[in-house]
Amino acid sequence: MVDTVRSTFLNLPEAKQEKILDAALAEFADKSYEQASVNVMVSACGIAKGSLYQYFKDKKGIFLYVFDLAVSRVRRTLVKVKEETAGEEFFTRLEKSLLAGVDFIRRHPRIYNLYLKILFDQRVPERERLLTAVRRFAADYLGSLVRQGVARGEIRADLPEHTVIFLLDALFDRFLQATCVPAFDVTLNLEKADEREIRERIGELVGILRSGLAA
């Protein structure tokens, strides 16, 4: 995994490292993997192309390194939310997790865009592995919430856990997508919503999950 980056890069002053990673993230977040241009990256961060190929083995190496960094940031953020809400009720934790997701995306839109690229660009290197890792993390996160909810008697114990997690995962993912891809969301207008409205919509959704649709 780390054999894609050369020690030359790690020896660089941190500011320069960051400038390069920033340019790479911007480019990969903007275009599809194959369309992302190494030429654009180097001219954006003001180094020679040859230099970049002294830092990384190839384009794929740059990509994997950037992706790894992005994922670890997401991980850290969500794990923190889980710990901070450990004592609260299941449905409250759902709401707070979703809110934290929205907040993360608004602060790191390019990282989320990178994730969307992995989701649907079939030609991303090692896509299967990267994608599975991310989704598995989400499923584990939700699974741990669900199991604790069941143990505390806050949610029904008679439901197949996998299906519950699937439903929650689907809803979370789409909600987050809707906050930044307006065309996804022809009903709730989440992209233009302020935080109060976001909270309201989250409350409504979790309310439906809680009590069901049947009359």
Place this chain on the structure above:
Amino acid sequence: MVDTVRSTFLNLPEAKQEKILDAALAEFADKSYEQASVNVMVSACGIAKGSLYQYFKDKKGIFLYVFDLAVSRVRRTLVKVKEETAGEEFFTRLEKSLLAGVDFIRRHPRIYNLYLKILFDQRVPERERLLTAVRRFAADYLGSLVRQGVARGEIRADLPEHTVIFLLDALFDRFLQATCVPAFDVTLNLEKADEREIRERIGELVGILRSGLAA
């Protein structure tokens, strides 16, 4: 909309038209829009590149024409399901609609792949318009089911309709994605599921929607 295709193309014998559209669909479904190659299309269907540019204004024109055809096929299929289940109960209609979706994708995987491309390739021409159209259709479809369900007293009338539709739309879309993108679905294994299993999972999901999660 139709000013992208030239009359020359429409005058062609139907078999030749189909061969060309088939090659174009295959290529657009396989790669991202910008990565899809006109050269590949023409050699796949055995015509000269110049000919293709006599049938369509440019690459974008080919794409929009193919997309329009695909969308109208989806529309026809789903409208038929809606009509055929008009008399049945809300939750049954949900189940049958989902099942019809799975069936359509298995019979027309390339069309569904094309849709996924629109979803996440930010550089697809007129993406906003195409995407909004598709999502609006889904929302209208589900909305009509919901309103009839409310009118018949099958589902609660006290819920905000938009939010209900949003939830259903999210769940439907992800379920369909899971049936053909294994990495999406680390919990249910839908890709390998036979029809009996698919029916079971659909039943469980709709069951949760019906009665909620709370203990």
Place this chain on the structure above:
DNA sequence: CTATGGTATGACCAGATGGTCATAAGGATT
């Protein structure tokens, strides 16, 4: 002052792209 070794450079390569256009082929009407 020189030698060493890591670092930086950008001209260059082969290959691909979308799109063009002069030319040719077909078929119908005169």
Place this chain on the structure above:
DNA sequence: AATCCTTATGACCATCTGGTCATACCATAG
């Protein structure tokens, strides 16, 4: 047979791509 119009062709163009490599730079060590 001659004219005319539509359709078919593929060599060609400018432009971009990821990747290479001989060369230059520069700090330290002898």
